[in-house]
Amino acid sequence: MASQSRAVVRSSKVGIIGAGVSGVAALKQLAHYDPVVFEAGDCIGGVWKSCSYHSTKLQSPRKDYEFADFPWPNRDDPTFPSHLDILDYLTSYAHRFDLFKYVNFNTKVVEIRFVGGDGGGRHDLHQTGGDGEYGALLPGRPVWEVAVRPNGPIFQWYEFEMLVVCTGKYGDVPKIPEFPQKRGPEIFKGKVMHSMDYCKLDKEEATELMRGKKVAIIGFKKSAIDLAVECAQANQGPEGKPCTMVIRTLHWTVPHYWRHAVSKFIESYLLHKLPLQKYGLNPDHPFVEDYASCQMAITPNDFFPEADKGNILFKRASKWCFTTTGLQFLDDNTRLDADLVLLATGYDGKKKLTDIIPEPFRSFLEYPSGVMPLYRGTINPLIPNMAFVGYIESVANLHTAELRSIWLARLADKKFKLPKVEKMCEHISQEIEIMKKTTRFYQRHCISTYSINHSDEICEEMGLSSWRKNSFLAEALSPYGSQDYKHME
Numbered sequence: 073m074a075s076q077s078r079a080v081v082r083s084s085k086v087g088i089i090g091a092g093v094s095g096v097a098a099l100k101q102l103a104h105y106d107p108v109v110f111e112a113g114d115c116i117g118g119v120w121k122s123c124s125y126h127s128t129k130l131q132s133p134r135k136d137y138e139f140a141d142f143p144w145p146n147r148d149d150p151t152f153p154s155h156l157d158i159l160d161y162l163t164s165y166a167h168r169f170d171l172f173k174y175v176n177f178n179t180k181v182v183e184i185r186f187v188g189g190d191g192g193g194r195h196d197l198h199q200t201g202g203d204g205e206y207g208a209l210l211p212g213r214p215v216w217e218v219a220v221r222p223n224g225p226i227f228q229w230y231e232f233e234m235l236v237v238c239t240g241k242y243g244d245v246p247k248i249p250e251f252p253q254k255r256g257p258e259i260f261k262g263k264v265m266h267s268m269d270y271c272k273l274d275k276e277e278a279t280e281l282m283r284g285k286k287v288a289i290i291g292f293k294k295s296a297i298d299l300a301v302e303c304a305q306a307n308q309g310p311e312g313k314p315c316t317m318v319i320r321t322l323h324w325t326v327p328h329y330w331r332h333a334v335s336k337f338i339e340s341y342l343l344h345k346l347p348l349q350k351y352g353l354n355p356d357h358p359f360v361e362d363y364a365s366c367q368m369a370i371t372p373n374d375f376f377p378e379a380d381k382g383n384i385l386f387k388r389a390s391k392w393c394f395t396t397t398g399l400q401f402l403d404d405n406t407r408l409d410a411d412l413v414l415l416a417t418g419y420d421g422k423k424k425l426t427d428i429i430p431e432p433f434r435s436f437l438e439y440p441s442g443v444m445p446l447y448r449g450t451i452n453p454l455i456p457n458m459a460f461v462g463y464i465e466s467v468a469n470l471h472t473a474e475l476r477s478i479w480l481a482r483l484a485d486k487k488f489k490l491p492k493v494e495k496m497c498e499h500i501s502q503e504i505e506i507m508k509k510t511t512r513f514y515q516r517h518c519i520s521t522y523s524i525n526h527s528d529e530i531c532e533e534m535g536l537s538s539w540r541k542n543s544f545l546a547e548a549l550s551p552y553g554s555q556d557y558k559h560m561e
């Protein structure tokens with residue numbers, strides 16, 4: 073809890089929390105309100121700095137990961153940019169549009185308070201807006217107070233008419249598996265490290281950590297797969313030891329050129345092209361469910377060649393625990409000796425939100441389905457004057473965040489009106505039902521299978537044409553990309 077004395081140091085219309093890709097996208101679109109941006113880290117870019125290994129690359133082609141009004145300088149280059157290239161690109165973007173002046177670095181938001189009414193939430197919403205309207209995003213008086221802690225114990229308070237929350241779904245808070253007493257990491261004599269801490273090592277430190285060690289990597293998503301390749305590379309030569317990937321749920325892995333395959337043949341194509349059956353890595357669920365939940369991992373070129381050399385091994389295990397010398401798998405009671413256990417077990421993005429959003433609003437973000445209820449992926453109809461960017465996923469998250477930020481800015485500018493609160497809630501419920509039918513992993517809130525429909529609906533709601541190309545031929549034949557959404561402000 074922040075200190076009792078709450079002398080407000082600055083009052084502004086718009087506050088933005090986080091300066092990753094989503095925060096930067098929101099900042100660009102809302103810059104005309106002279107926003108205040110709080111960023112806990114020391115640079116923009118979020119996960120591209122904090123959750124990236126030396127080998128981390130963009131999984132999407134660069135043309136799919138660019139701002140509509142700022143093409144990559146080498147946008148036809150077919151190679152996938154490294155995380156450092158992405159940080160450079162974002163930095164150039166921020167310089168081009170003079171965005172750095174709004175960002176307060178090393179400034180973590182630690183508390184948010186509602187000052188817009190008596191109790192907050194649904195009741196006030198109906199009262200202030202009347203007739204079940206959501207009400208103006210910028211009502212002309214402070215609605216939220218925000219406490220930050222810039223590099224030290226002293227809190228500072230700010231007040232805003234609208235808050236845009238962009239704290240990210242990944243990074244910052246590691247998800248650590250739970251174990252029964254005396255079967256967790258406390259009894260293990262080796263080292264345990266989450267991938268988030270591994271990201272902090274420089275290349276030599278990372279190689280040193282893994283060289284000649286028996287490494288177990290827990291997980292089989294993108295960060296686990298990249299980690300296995302880095303481990304294999306650190307263990308070349310006679311002294312090298314193989315690493316073992318411990319896999320609970322299999323997901324489809326795809327090579328970099330997968331986009332050229334025709335979708336309904338993808339599964340058989342992948343089974344033919346990659347040695348998935350050889351290593352028992354073919355998932356039980358259809359490819360489309362991983363696509364619909366943004367979960368297929370692009371395999372680095374070296375992944376299967378390293379497995380073929382015996383440098384990466386695989387172990388399927390739904391339950392496991394620590395022993396003093398490694399891991400015990402509870403399904404078949406086998407054991408694995410390990411010196412180092414790397415947890416590529418993901419992040420708890422929700423905690424970052426629940427830590428700062430006060431009740432009753434926090435509970436409005438929880439849904440029995442587990443999906444964060446957001447209209448257009450941005451507004452919770454029951455939370456006044458607050459927007460969220462970066463909490464729905466697609467195959468091109470930058471574009472998804474940018475389009476929703478354009479929508480948000482036009483809404484703040486009163487260029488269009490939201491439907492009534494009840495209608496927005498219905499819309500959200502319908503969307504969640506559709507997602508549930510598409511994939512068992514619907515809780516990831518991924519819109520990849522219908523992102524074009526979403527973009528069309530968003531354009532139409534803003535009063536703009538959803539036909540973004542300049543000819544019928546182009547509409548019929550060329551795929552949609554971020555460049556089609558230029559000139560919308």
Ligand SMILES: Cc1cc2nc3c(=O)[nH]c(=O)nc-3n(C[C@H](O)[C@H](O)[C@H](O)COP(=O)(O)OP(=O)(O)OC[C@H]3O[C@@H](n4cnc5c(N)ncnc54)[C@H](O)[C@@H]3O)c2cc1C
Binds near residue numbers: 089
């Ligand atoms: C390893 C990895 C690879 C990925 N690859 C792809 C890809 O190929 N294609 C793709 O489309 N997407 C990819 N993604 C998804 C990626 O998360 C998004 O593309 C995007 O970068 C997310 O940006 P964000 O701003 O929403 O979140 P983040 O990047 O997490 O940024 C959030 C920011 O908020 C700050 N913050 C958090 N809490 C606070 C607080 N309380 N106060 C102040 N600041 C705070 C953090 O410091 C951080 O800078 C990848 C993600 C990871 C982790």
